[in-house]
Amino acid sequence: MTTLSFFVSSFLAREKRSLLSENCRTISTIATEGMKTQDFLDNMSMIIRVLGRAIEANIFLADSGGNVFVCSCNDWIISGKCIHNESAISQRIISAAVKGEYYEVGTMDNKYNDVFYTIGIPLYDTVGNTIGAVFASSPASSLKSFLGNIFRMFLLSSAIPLILMFFSMYAITFRLTRPLRLMSDAARSMAKGDFSKRIPITSDDEIGELALAFNQMSNSLVQLEGMRRSFIANVSHELKTPMTTIGGFIDGIIDGTIEPDKHKYYLEIVSSEIKRLSRLVQSMLSLAKLESGEMKLNVTAFNISEVLFSIVVSQEQRIEAKNIDIRGLDRISEVIVNADKDLIHQVIYNLVDNALKFTNEGGYISFNIYTDNDGYVIFKIRNSGEGIPQKELPYIFERFYKTDKSRSAVKESTGLGLYIVKTIIDIHRGTITVRSMPGEYTEFEFKIPA
Incomplete structure (x- = not known):
């Protein structure tokens, strides 16, 4: 015994x-x-x-x-x-x-x-x-x-x-x-x-719950790994468009496409884009601070209409290349807003860049900026084109989300731009929405306190 x-x-x-x-x-x-x-x-x-x-x-x-x-x-x-x-x-x-x-x-x-x-x-x-x-x-x-x-x-x-x-x-x-x-x-x-x-879930008891939690953690790690691998491509999305603008104007000056009497005008645009590129890099590095609440806004009073005008001028070559009709600029007056100018510049730049990518040849892009009765500045941008399927609209502002994968591949989109736009609007205590009619148009609208 x-x-x-x-x-x-x-x-x-x-x-x-x-x-x-x-x-x-x-x-x-x-x-x-x-x-x-x-x-x-x-x-x-x-x-x-x-x-x-x-x-x-x-x-x-x-x-x-x-x-x-x-x-x-x-x-x-x-x-x-x-x-x-x-x-x-x-x-x-x-x-x-x-x-x-x-x-x-x-x-x-x-x-x-x-x-x-x-x-x-x-x-x-x-x-x-x-x-x-x-x-x-x-x-x-x-x-x-x-x-x-x-x-x-x-x-x-x-x-x-x-x-x-x-x-x-x-x-x-x-x-x-x-x-x-x-x-x-x-x-x-x-x-x-x-x-x-993955762990097979064969019961509803504590072991089954543990297996489910383990599988969920595995899925999170897979997603994290995918995000890590996409990081370089996502950063290049935000850096490529200003570099393209700078390169286009410099090439135009070198090969004589731009007349000598206009060199100063376009070199000023290049200088402005280089400075904005520097700010853009800093903004990318600050995105984590924005999300964590560590970054404080540099709020100043400025004319948001002038920001839009400067961005449209910087995209002149892309607009002419696709024969796009720009509408509404002549009806926009001065609108003063108290916000972080560099971040709002990045929001409008991303929205204009997005519209230029997906506007059809010979299509249009229309703009409208005004202040409503509740004291909010409203910014609207609409472009003609394929539009966005209704089932994908709820996910359009998610980090790294792409709509039509084949279309995104052609347009070189990485799905980061709209996420950054929404993050910046959120920290300004504003909102942003999207509407689309497939085959006709897509419209983005954001509102922030004036």
């Missing part, structure tokens, strides 16, 4: 250690990859909570100073405080964990009143530096209670049912831990850059 007790206890202890260690490593891998996402702590809290319930363990992450910053226990979920962050984890434990693996059957330097199985493994950042540790603790009392039940059943039964029960337990444990092992394999693949693996 004593021998059997020792065998079962040792076996279950090894299995518990293996299970805790494997899941700690899975959480460490997921955390390292998840650091790239904005909602990292919320995702990790949900994942370790579900996983903790599944394996009946407390899972918590600590930095290199021993300070716990996310935990799966109920007290943490309710108040953000629990026994794990009442005081820092001792450096003895942290040091052992970050070196490879920490294991004990004890109270974790008196953090627990009872004996717990505890595993700790290193936590890495996205470049492989050790920044803390992942811990999983499971009460030893649960194993003792489990053993007691087994031996009570052993006393009431014969050896054959006990053997059958042992194999049944092994099969059930294997079935329950299979999704977790699949997650561990998928996490290792993700660490190598393969984001294609």
Whole structure:
């Protein structure tokens, strides 16, 4: 009896250690990859909570100073405080964990009143530096209670049912831990850059929820990777048009297309475009600050109509090349607005550039600027052409979104310009809308406080 007790206890202890260690490593891998996402702590809290319930363990992450910053226990979920962050984890434990693996059957330097199985493994950042540790603790009392039940059943039964029960337990444990092992394999693949693996969802319980959360994180990482690869193309979208304008005027001066008496006029435009290009680069670098709320607007009073006129003049060659009829400029009067002039210039430039790309040969672009009765400056631009399908209008301002993929390829659009436009209008406490009639026209309208 004593021998059997020792065998079962040792076996279950090894299995518990293996299970805790494997899941700690899975959480460490997921955390390292998840650091790239904005909602990292919320995702990790949900994942370790579900996983903790599944394996009946407390899972918590600590930095290199021993300070716990996310935990799966109920007290943490309710108040953000629990026994794990009442005081820092001792450096003895942290040091052992970050070196490879920490294991004990004890109270974790008196953090627990009872004996717990505890595993700790290193936590890495996205470049492989050790920044803390992942811990999983499971009460030893649960194993003792489990053993007691087994031996009570052993006393009431014969050896054959006990053997059958042992194999049944092994099969059930294997079935329950299979999704977790699949997650561990998928996490290792993700660490190598393969984001294609997904976990089959075979149940609606905690394991199914964990698999769903894991798959959602994988999808987010795939999207993030795609965005990273598109970054260079997206930046070139914003830089190409002013460079094209500058190049066109310089070539015209060099080859004699532009008459000498007009050189000064067009060189002034080139100078203006170079300065605006410099501001545009700075605006691109400031986009992250705009989104995070860190950048403050440089608000001045200026004539928004003059901004439009200067942009249309700078696009003269593109307008003449497609024989586009420009309408409404003669009816626009002076409209003063208090806003960031450089950012509003970028908004109008992007909208005009977008219209020029998609206006049909011999088509038209019309403009209108006025102040309404509520004290808002209204800017409208409409161009003839193919238009935008109604089903795609709700997504037109999303980052990197392209409408018709084949058409976008021809027009060299990358889907960033309208996202920047909406971001700038939003921080001016304004709104922007789009209307389109397929085969006839597309119209953008924004309004900002005067």
